[in-house]
Amino acid sequence: MASSSNIGGSTRVKSNISPCAAPEIRGIVEQKENWGGWATTLNDATIFEYIMRQVGCESVAVRELYSMEEDYLREVKSCYGIIFLMPYNEHYETQAGEELKDLPDGMWYSNQIADNACASYALLNILMNLNNVPLGTQLEGFREFTLGLLPPHRGQAVDGFKSIKNAHNSFCFRYEIEEADLILYEEAVRDSDPKSELKSKENHGGKKYKTEEAEVARGHTDQIDGPHHYIAYVQVGGCLWELDGLKQTPFKVGDCNNENFAVCVGSRMRELTARCSDLSIDFGIFALEPAKAPQLDKQHQANAREIGAIERKLQEIDPHSSLRKEDLLSGLLILPPSDTDDFGHHNGMMTEQLVELRTDLIQKQKAIEMEKDNLFNEESRKALELARNRHDYEPFILTMATMVWAQQQAEAKTIKPKKKGRKGR
Known part of the structure; x- marks a missing residue:
């Protein structure tokens, strides 16, 4: 669960440092990396x-995604999974779900044992179920390491996954760490104090208190002011599964396939949001899908190898039809065909047909290169936005405020000469 109270650091900024002192910045980074907790994250796809x-x-x-309506989600294709950000309430019931005693074959599921880490748990609950997608050595090694563990033990493994925790916490500020530590301290004091009013209410309220609480939950729509929670949806074995790390097991929502996966998730999300009468409550929907850059690179290289195969064939049957020197110097990528390439459709083609096919491939290459340039510009914009979100401006603000205050105090102590009055005539 992501708590509404974002939680922060430990040391205060010294008043005698420059506004952007590098040691101070390094100290903030080290503090985040050495902190054992998890901070809340912004609901942003780039994060x-x-x-x-x-x-x-x-x-x-x-x-x-900007809508959970069926017409909108019907256009969402090639979706690996969906993460849903919703207001958290412990009384939400999974009425459409079927609780399981054992996980289905091939499913990876982790319980969430760390507060404020639901974003990373939801992300991993989807990624770990993508069997035919390259995830990189770290994630694939983590999946192999946790394959034989139970969901609670996987949750502990996620809590100790240093790389993902550092990435998750890189967007938090020092005050968030301080508040998180303070909340944990207050909870520990409350639990250790037998006179605590909250503990007495929970332990001695008895069945009557729990019954009244349940009646209130059933009689009112869920109204949440603050805490939000990330839930993952993934397709495994032809079924839609709701992977909520706060639940003991996954819930089987119903049957689905690759074509109607997003539509089925939308139906489930609408069911949950129907319990909220306050339309101003924020929700977030994030779809995990194939990245464009690797696909563009793969197609670009395949086209370059086919152009190379055409050039080789033209050299054999009509050398005068080969690419000119100007074309070769224009930056056109040409690669030799690999052993696995099958260009059998080139056999039997006349020179004119091969030249026409080559021209078509060159035009496709230019379109791909333009799309790659646009993607690079978009990634650069995201990188700048991420850098701004990750930067902790608190030291700068506090230092500048201290400098302004010191300047004001110095000016107040300065004795100003009295103006001499003019003598009357």
């Missing part, structure tokens, strides 16, 4: 992508 990239997963992208 999910950043976490994946930091653990070596380059083949999956995250796209934010």
Whole structure:
């Protein structure tokens, strides 16, 4: 669960340092990496992508969806899984789900044992179920390591997964770490104090208190002010599964396939959101799908090898039809065909047909290169946005405020000369 109270650091900024002192920045980074807890994360697709990239997963992208209506989701194709951000309430019931005693064959599921880590748990609950997608050595090694563990033990393994925790916490601020530690301290004091009013209410309220609580939950729509929670949806074995790390087991929502996966998830999300009468409550929907860059690179290289095969054939049957020197110097990528390439459709083609096919491939290459340039510009924009989100401006703000205050105090102590009054005539 992502708590509404974001939680932060330990040391305060010294007043005698420059606004952007490098040692101070290094100290903040080290503090985040050495902290044992988890901070809340912003509901942003670029942050999910950043976490994946930091653990070596380059083949999956995250796209934010802006509606849970069927007509909109029907256009969402090639979706690996969906992460749903919703207001958290412990009284949410999975009425459409079927609780299991054992996990189905091939399913990876982890319980969430760390507060505020639901974003990374939801992300891993999807990625670990992608069997035919390259995830990188770190994630594939982690999946292999946790394959024989029970969901609670996998949750402990996730809590100790240093790389993903550092990526997750890289967007938190020092005050968030301080608040998180303070909350844990207050909870420990409350649990150890037998006179605690909250503990007495929970332990001695008895069946009557629990019954009244359940009646309130059933009689009112879920109204949440603050805490939100990430839930993962994935397709395994022809069924839609709801992977909520706070639940003991996954829930089988119903049958689905690759074509109607997003539509089925939308139906489930609408069921959950129907319990919230406050339409101003924020929700977030994030789809995990194949990353464009690896696909573009793969197609670009395949086209380059086919152009190379055509050039080789033209050299044999009509050398005058080969590419000119200007074409070769224009940056056109030409690669020799590999042993696994099958260009049997070139056999029997006349010179004119081969030249026409080569021209068509060159045009496709230019379109791919343009799309790659646009993608690079978009990734550069995301990188700049991420850098701004990760930077902790608190030291700068506090230092500048201290400098302004010191300047004001110095000016107040300065004795100003009195103005001489003019003598009357």
